Amino acid sequence: MSAAVQKRKVSDRTIAIACLAFFFGMVGMAFAAVPLYAMFCQVTGYGGTTQRVDQMSDTILDKKITVRFDANTSGGLPWSFEPVQREVTMNIGETKLIKYDARNIVERPTAGRASFNVTPQAAGAYFNKVECFCFTDTVLQPGEDLEMPVVFFVDPDIVNAPxxxxxxxxTLSYTFFPIPMPAPVAANAGAKKNDNSGQL
Known part of the structure; x- marks a missing residue:
């Protein structure tokens, strides 16, 4: 084999390895981008993303605001998904509990995960959720119906936002997207047991 041919094979192999490394790097970045973007939005309220808090507001203003609730499914998720009530008028700073209802309308288990946003987008920084079902993997059995609570309040500082x-x-809007069904726990336990069977 000539030196030129050998050099070309080495060059082709280097390019192939670089392409594979780039591909797997991009896949890894795609998986990391979703939680990192969600974290960024939750901290800043960017893009109408609401804030997540651990305690309720200690200030309630004598000023009303109406919160509307929207529900969507995407990617062919076979669920019926809607808010139990379409809107609520409340005092700014008051804590409210509302519910969404999801039902699997096909004869097989399906799984979904919800994302959310608020409009107008600038209000996301002042919309605080104490409890919600967002970014949680939800599995529904055939025909199963599930009520999902959201506990929230609107930060009184919203009145100072020019x-x-x-x-x-x-408007608080949720969209459920399909996700792969999780592997059964029993199957995972069996696989682990088999993996360890040859070890002393």
Whole structure:
């Protein structure tokens, strides 16, 4: 084999390895991008993403705001998904509990995960959720119906936001996307047992 041919094979192999490394790097970044973006949005309220808090507001204003609730499914998820109530009018700072209802309408188990946003987008920084089902993997059996609570309040500081002057209505929107069904626990336990069977 000539030196030129050998050099070309080495070059082709280097390019192939670089392409594979680039491909797997991009796949890894794609998986990491979703949780990192979600974390960024939750901290900043960017893109209408709401805030997640551990405690309720200790200030309630004598000023009303209406919160509307929207529900969607995407990617062919075979669920019926809707808010139990379409809207609520409440005092700013008051804590409210509302519910969404999801039902699997096919004869097989299916799984989904919800994302959410708030409009107008600037209101996301002032919409605080104490409890929600967002970014949680949910499995529904055939025909199963599930009520999912959301506990929230609108931060009283919203009245000081110049970009939200005159805003009296906020819309909270959830979209459920399909995800792969999780592997059965028994199957995983059996696989682990088999993996360890040859070890002393």
């Amino acid at each position: 970009e939200l002057k005159g805003v009296n209505t906020i």
